[in-house]
Amino acid sequence: MRTDTLEILRCPYCGGRLELVESMPHRLDAGEILDGVLGCHCCIFPVVAGIPVMHLLPESVQAREAVEAGDFDAAFRALIAPEDEETSARFxxxxxxxxxxxxxxxxxxxxGFEGGYFLYRFSDPSYVVASAVVGAVAGTIMSQGGRAVDICGGSGHLTRTLLGLSSEPPVIADLFFAKLWLAARxxxxxxxxxxxxxNAPLPFARGAFSYAMCADAFMFIWTKRQLVTEMLRLIDRPGPGAAVITHAHNQLVWSPSHGNPLPPEGYRDLFETLRPRVYAEAALLDDMVGGGPLDLSRQDDAATLEADAALTIVASRDLAVFRAHAIVSDPAIRGRLRLNPLYAAERDSGGLSLRLSFPSEDYEDEYGACRRYLPEDLTLDRATLDEVAAGTRSPRVVELLRRRVVLDVPHRYC
Incomplete structure (x- = not known):
């Protein structure tokens, strides 16, 4: 962790500032805390592999004890796969x-790690919508500066979208250490x-951020009212701000990974001080499949919201957010171009034959709407494959990127 992150970090229990306990074993490198212990008025918390662990679950206590003993490798293993030493050691x-x-x-x-969900994340419909909403809302809010936080951010797929928008490094917060390590690396x-x-108060100072979001996870949070209150606390600062929740399941429509969702009005009621707009995710996906714009000026009626399996919620006092946003048709490449891992590939003399193949029936049930942009089968000739391998943005490759057949993924992703 960067040492200047201590300026925005707070104890989730007493709200106090934290500092490195220099009398305990620690490692520093170029202005970063790699391993060590942070202390406040009431608690001490471990920092392991550059990640502050701001909770008191058993694995955090075990990791802190390992750090205090100077065994940083053991601290890492304690957090990667709690109660599974073999998996931790293998990782x-x-x-x-x-x-x-x-x-x-x-x-x-x-x-148990939801690997199928994460590996295929860059092309699932909820990501297609959420990444566009992030680009539109965060891009508007932080156009003049500001910092973003991705709450329950998993292994960082949407945090990656924030990297070019947040004036300071975006913060990703999650309960699962392994996901955060993968996000950062x-x-x-x-x-x-x-x-x-x-499900606890968030360990950040009031007004530390301009943009706070929670994607694909809010229905698994029990203390929903508290989390919304916390998100609004984090953006309580002068200037524009926004709190965004994407792919929140609808209590009125079944889905394979239902969680404990609320109906549309239930989500609205969580926001006591800032009336949000609630969108039907299917309508936003229609915008994306149609090439844009992403219309956040719409106000979906109750019947539309009640019939949709997933909802997007945007709360902001900045009216510039609630307009139609153009979709970038030819974005810059951030990483490397790779064929979508949802395709089974068979090579022949002329190129590569691809067939859409879902990892499970549950995945197909929840994310089958990807068929709206992913063709069931197609063949790529050798020239196109060479362009993909070279990262060449030819018209053919740009179209494959738009359809998510080819993905712009981080280096060493798959």
Whole structure:
């Protein structure tokens, strides 16, 4: 963690400032705290592999004790896969390989890590909508500066979108240490990870951010009212601000990973001091599939909202947010171009035949709307494959990027 992150970090329990406990074992490097212990008025918290762990769950206590003993490797293993020493050791060993990929590390964490969801994240419909909403809202709010926080940000797929928008490194917050480590090392390199519990007060100062978001996770938070109050506290500062929740499941429409969602009016009622706009995700996806614009000026009626499986919620006093936003048709490439891993590939003399293949029936049930832009099958000739490998943005490659057949993924992703 950067030492200047201490300026915005606060204890989630007493609200006090934190500082490095220099009398305990620690490692520093070029203005960053790699490992150590942070202390406030009431608690001490470990920093492991550059990630402050701001909760008191058993794995945090075990990691802190390992840091206090000077065993930073043991602290890392305690947090990667709590109560699974074999998986933690296997993961740690893989991290020592300079060529190891995100996909290999996710696979090493086993089926309980939601690896299928994360690996295919860049082309699922909820990401297609959320990344556009992030670009539109965060791009408007932070056009004159400001910092963003991605709460329950997983391994950083949407945090990556914030990297070019936040004037300071965007913060990604999540309860699962392994996800944050992957975000900081692979998916959103340059972000600032903080391990914390979304069901508790967030460990940040009031007004530390201009933009706060929670994507694809809000229905799994029990203390929803508290989290919304916390998001609004974090953006309580002079100037423009916004709180955004994307892909919140609708209590009125079943979905495979339902969680404990609310109906549309229930989500609205969480915002006591700032009336949000609630959007039907299907209508926003229509905008994206049609090439834009993303119309945030719309006000969906109750019947439309009640019939949609997922909702997007935007709260802001900045009216510039609530307009039609153009979709960038030929964005700059951030990482490397790769064929979408949802495709099974078969090589022949003329090129490559691709067939859409979902990792599970549940995935297909929840994200099958990707068929609206992903063709069931197609063949890419050798010249196109060479352009993809070289990162050439020819008209054909740009169209494949638009359809999500080809993805712009981080280096060493898959």
């Amino acid at each position: 740690q060993e893989l991290t020592r390989r300079p060529d190891v990929t995100y996909r290999e590390l996710v696979d090493a964490l086993g089926g 692979y998916v959103a390199a340059g972000c600032e990870p903080v391990c914390c519990d979304g």
